[in-house]
């Protein structure tokens with residue numbers, strides 16, 4: 247069963263994890279959430295987007311228990327058929343991410359660490375590469391993908407030998423993992439010398455994120471939307487099906503220093519921006535060269 251971190255007070259980098267309702271103590275963040283969430287709902291063709299956002303914000307600010315907010319808003323989104331529209335709008339997500347990483351993949355042996363539904367790995371295997379999927383959670387779609395899938399643990403060694411893979415993908419995984427140091431150290435161990443690790447992360451502290459939010463306010467907005475997408479939209483009453491949200495966000499500068507500390511050279515960074523309209527998180531792509 248996945249270890250859940252939602253009640254922890256600090257993330258892996260020592261930053262405070264506030265309660266969701268505390269995020270609204272910053273009025274700039276509240277305004278930003280209202281604006282972005284309205285845009286997401288309009289993109290999902292919700293006709294009364296403003297009223298729905300009003301209900302979400304009231305519930306997020308005044309819940310007694312966060313679990314009640316998650317459940318109530320999830321039910322509202324189900325009744326209004328909003329939840330059901332998201333997979334349709336997300337249909338080209340894997341293709342978009344594949345196009346982003348394609349120029350940076352090296353060699354034949356590829357590990358997709360934290361593969362989720364495995365669709366990105368599937369597109370890479372169609373290029374003639376050998377792809378291994380690995381995750382701490384078995385996504386319901388994995389059985390539809392004809393690639394080897396390996397269960398891994400939140401903590402501990404990956405079940406692969408040293409220097410096996412030419413390229414390891416860590417795509418929007420680090421902020422979901424309990425121990426990003428262990429994930430990146432293990433990703434490096436199983437990747438060849440001069441091989442690549444490709445990371446996509448949800449970041450904050452970017453000028454073009456929003457002209458009204460400072461660095462900390464952007465972090466709070468990330469926290470709200472990461473929780474909203476993973477715990478409200480993808481709500482589950484079963485503990486083992488709840489998505490791990492330890493909110494391990496960093497700025498691009500801090501990620502670069504982090505990668506370099508653990509023996510990786512960042513040879514390229516790309517600002518992908520808000521590239522997925524249903525999940526309003528700002529993404530960066532980091533191409534890392536393994537140095538051993």
Ligand SMILES: C[S@@+](CC[C@H](N)C(=O)[O-])C[C@H]1O[C@@H](n2cnc3c(N)ncnc32)[C@H](O)[C@@H]1O
Pocket residue numbers: 343359360361362363366380381382383398399400401416417418419422423424425429490
């Ligand atoms: C946002 S999803 C991204 C899935 C996929 N990489 C993609 O971009 O479509 C994050 C994934 O990371 C996985 N994950 C979280 N912690 C992990 C860890 N320590 N090791 C491997 N996977 C992990 C989750 O189970 C989840 O499938």
